[in-house]
Amino acid sequence: MxxxxxxxxxxxxxxxxxxxxxxxxxxxxxxxxxxxxxxNDWGLADVGCDAKxxxxxxxxxxxxxxxxxxxxxxxxxxxxxxxxxxxxxxxxGLSGNAELYQPTALVSDGGVARLVWSYxxxxxxxxxxxxxxxxxxxxxxxxxxxYQLALFPSGESLVSGLEHxxxxxxxxxxxSFTAIYSKxxxxxxxxxxxxxxxxxxAAELGDSRYAQGPMFGNRGxxxxxxxLGVDGNVYLMRRTSPATVYVxxxxxxxxxxxxxxxxxxxxxxxxxxxxxxxIAVEFSLSSPADGYEGTNFTVSDATTGQKLSSDVDENVxxxxxxxxxxxxxxxxxxxxxxxxxxxxxxxAK
Numbered sequence: 377m378x379x380x381x382x383x384x385x386x387x388x389x390x391x392x393x394x395x396x397x398x399x400x401x402x403x404x405x406x407x408x409x410x411x412x413x414x415x416n417d418w419g420l421a422d423v424g425c426d427a428k429x430x431x432x433x434x435x436x437x438x439x440x441x442x443x444x445x446x447x448x449x450x451x452x453x454x455x456x457x458x459x460x461x462x463x464x465x466x467x468x469g470l471s472g473n474a475e476l477y478q479p480t481a482l483v484s485d486g487g488v489a490r491l492v493w494s495y496x497x498x499x500x501x502x503x504x505x506x507x508x509x510x511x512x513x514x515x516x517x518x519x520x521x522x523y524q525l526a527l528f529p530s531g532e533s534l535v536s537g538l539e540h541x542x543x544x545x546x547x548x549x550x551x552s553f554t555a556i557y558s559k560x561x562x563x564x565x566x567x568x569x570x571x572x573x574x575x576x577x578a579a580e581l582g583d584s585r586y587a588q589g590p591m592f593g594n595r596g597x598x599x600x601x602x603x604l605g606v607d608g609n610v611y612l613m614r615r616t617s618p619a620t621v622y623v624x625x626x627x628x629x630x631x632x633x634x635x636x637x638x639x640x641x642x643x644x645x646x647x648x649x650x651x652x653x654x655i656a657v658e659f660s661l662s663s664p665a666d667g668y669e670g671t672n673f674t675v676s677d678a679t680t681g682q683k684l685s686s687d688v689d690e691n692v693x694x695x696x697x698x699x700x701x702x703x704x705x706x707x708x709x710x711x712x713x714x715x716x717x718x719x720x721x722x723x724a725k
Contacts, residue, residue: 405721425698429453513561524602528626531559565628619645634681649699
């Protein structure tokens with residue numbers, strides 16, 4: 377009799393467990409910022425948020441040369457553009473600076489760091505919270521294409537990208553490069569991450585998981601993300617399936633490697649936010665056969681990698697900008713139909 381009761385309880389629990397495996401984001405708040413975008417702006421880059429709820433973004437279009445020559449915009453929690461981070465009160469056009477700024481990282485004291493680069497040189501520019509330039513430090517060689525940047529509270533920086541390495545098999549940069557630099561730009565340690573050699577070799581041969589075209593690029597690196605955690609360590613994500621996240625200290629020590637499984641096998645991560653001891657990873661639902669189908673999220677413990685909630689399907693258009701754990705909120709930025717920047721907040725239900 378007791379066995380029958382146990383089996384009956386398990387059978388009753390199975391449907392409810394199955395139903396709990398997927399939630400959907402429901403929009404709860406929408407606000408239009410006071411920023412007027414350019415008539416052809418359609419892309420958003422450098423998207424992120426800080427602990428105070430400020431949002432950061434670069435709006436760009438192909439005619440302007442991409443996000444690397446556009447100013448970084450900073451909005452407070454009310455959606456107001458901070459004066460020190462806008463190019464002019466009326467228009468968010470080109471910055472007028474010939475140097476290329478990309479990528480961007482948020483500094484723990486409220487400031488912003490940006491890499492300034494060309495094909496032959498690179499420097500790290502650090503700005504205070506009021507938008508003033510604090511320091512400009514040339515980085516030691518080698519030359520590489522930068523894709524991720526993060527600043528530790530102690531002042532060191534982690535930079536990751538693709539190194540210029542000649543290969544008869546590849547038409548473009550494919551070899552991963554990750555290093556720790558000192559405050560004054562000196563190379564302190566070049567990191568050898570566990571799976572990078574395997575990814576590099578596959579990209580060099582034109583593996584469709586990592587190469588953007590026949591023997592070109594390495595999306596395992598270029599499609600990744602770097603975020604500073606509240607623990608003072610950097611979380612560096614590679615675009616693999618399952619998603620691979622390396623937790624790295626300011627001295628360059630690999631503290632742990634985390635793996636995050638997508639809802640379906642083969643889905644690739646496209647972004648990540650770290651907040652309050654949690655990691656929210658955004659996965660693409662697209663496939664070569666079916667094309668783009670949307671995105672979904674997994675939320676996991678930032679220390680153990682254990683999944684904390686069911687998979688969440690995105691039902692809100694926009695670029696993933698911020699994640700908050702308590703209460704749980706997902707924030708997105710998008711360009712509205714009337715060409716204004718819109719902030720959307722949603723929760724999983």
